[in-house]
Amino acid sequence: MKQLSQAPHRLYFFLGLVALLSLLAWWWINLQFANQLPVPLHGILMPLGVFPLFILGFTFTAGPRWLNVKASTHHFILHGATYFVGIVLVLFASTFGLKPLRLSGFALMLSAWVAVTLRWARLIIESKSEDKKHAIALLVAMLGGILSMLCALLWAAGSELAWQAARQLSFFAFLLPIFLTVCHRMLPFFTANVLQNYVTWRPYSLLATWLIGSWTLAFAGIFGTNGSDASSAAQGIQVIVATLLSFSFANTSWRWGLFRSFENRLLAMLHLSFAWLSVVFALHAISALGVTTGSATTHALALGFMSTMLVAFVSRVSFGHSGRPLHAGNGLWSLYLALHLAAVLRVFASFQATDSLIKVSAGLWAAVFIAWGALMLPIYLRPRVDGAPG
Template identity: 40%
Template sequence: MTIPLTVRDHISAAPHRSLFLAGALQGVLTLLWWVFDLTGRYALMGSATVWSIAPTWAHAFLMVYGFFPFFIFGFLFTTYPNWMNGDKVKTSEYMATCCLMAIGVVLFYAGLLTHKVILIMGVEFMLAGWGVAVYVLFRILLGTAPAQDKRHARVISAALLMGWLGMAAYLLWLVTESPAALDFARHAGIWFFLLPIVLTVSHRMIPFFSSRVLDNYVLIRPYWMLWLMLACIGAHGCLQSLDMPAYLWIVDFPLAGCAFYLSYRWGFLRSFRVSLLAVLHVSFAWLGVAMTLYAVQSLVYMLSGSMLLGLAPLHALAIGYFASMILAMASRVTLGHSGRPLELDHITWILFLSFQAATVLRILADIVPMIAPILYVAAGLAWLCCFVFWAAKYAPIYWRQRVDGKPG
């Protein structure tokens, strides 16, 4: 007699299910909170709310450490064993990561409304969940045969450790109010954690996926260029930490040039023949755009002392590259690991293109400061609408059986 599986069984059947589900919900909640704060702060609707910490730093934490990691761990728990022919991640391990981080996020929101002590407890739970994930992934990295190609995995593992340290620094800031701790958390989250991981995954997966669907495709994956780009990223992070924005262009122009070169060689234009592939290429193209904006702003600052573009480069990177790539990769993984055809339907394609509008609107907010508050809210609403519809479409897949009846 076959015992029917419950929703809980389905959610815990594979690493990506619980973590992607939590990430999808967080993608909605964090922008819902942020839009609420913006509309009150700029008197567009209601009045400003008093939070237990500055909303800007809460927003930065929720995005960098409270949103992206759910998708990153869901992806890595699935791919690490495949990349290195290692043991599968145990159900107890990936569920512990998800539950601890999810509890932490809930406490973080509660602490924003009530007291910083509760918020601190939330970050501690998230650190614990992150620690479980880092331990598991390092165990796979170090426990598999040396003959396996571990170049990508080594970079990603080091970046995960830097992310954990960045979150620990944020916790230290909450406890001590040390500006140095907050600065490290901010810069480490972007330049030593997120960008190295998303770039390295792009370097491994985009040419691979392209070779599977494009005819006569030559797989190009230059490692020397990856090392150069990672060096530029590290240098950028160090220069920002040292408050030396006038010299960022020295590393940002080469980084942008490499990104544009790879985008071209990986077949940006050809990718539009297959929409599921095109979303990855469009997302990656934002890296070149973002680093060009960073480089131009740095050069202008060196010559005039003016930060011409404000936070536009940061949001081109964070929304255009990071968030778009998360949306693209999560869609692909969800389809592939639910037994569905690897085809992006028209609705998801429209959602992805609409999501690009959120990036453009947020960039324009720093370029056209006269209407910046309206553009802030418009960008937030664009993100929110896209993620609500994406979550409504994909989240139910995580608590249902695969359509092909296979386990996982």
């Protein structure tokens, strides 16, 4: 276990996988046996439980290089353990109906996230790098994480109005901006390292447009549910912004080399996941127009884009930082494609409201992540295969 303390990504990825598998088990059991599904908790806890620990693993591995600073490893174990324990407490409390303990769990998650956000802000201040745009974009998104977790805490304390804010902020002010920032910086970089004669294209104006659009959707989603005139205006804004984003992501996916990326499976995994975004926001626009889509948009975003991108990025970082070849074998490639299938099934289930299809998708999603966890967890518990530190 001492290997987990050798580098931040080891601990954060390890705890992230354990949290992810725990959340999947909790939800799968509820789908099979619960008389009444805890859907509101599921809608908040899954985004705030599945992704943040992995985000920290990437941020404090690649981020200091972006900023050209040497990051202290002090407190990363405390911060990671605190966030993880918060997730566990929420799960335990929800299972046994202990609302005060659930509140404590969300409070621990919030406190840990405040601490890591301050730590990231200090690194930005200490950095002498001339280009801090991606780092600052990450910081703004991490502040969005604080807002979303604060709303989740308020909801756990009894404020029903805070649920919609927590859900919208968690996806569109927190997670999506982080994913977009990382993709904007890293996808062209990774692609240029693999493909010959590749022309890197990643204007900062493009990233700014994405982030402004994402935050706009967050607040339009919060205010667009009460049936008032303001609600109608918010829905109109969502139609326009989501449509523009859908076209932007489709164009970017093409310009970044989606089809050429299949020359290398590990690279193709990143590009295939990014391609989901044009579908996600097409669904978002259709939903805002009044077409009944159920939770199709949310699951296309969370499962189609974020979960598959998580597998692609974490696999690449884990291979690279453990001295392994940057190569996706048949096993990883098959698991990755199966995750896309699970996402497609869940999106179709949202349109059809089919319980059996939801259970099939959840079962496939769980099976894929169990297999992926079995592949990845040993990496974090063993020394690098090349003997290098880290």
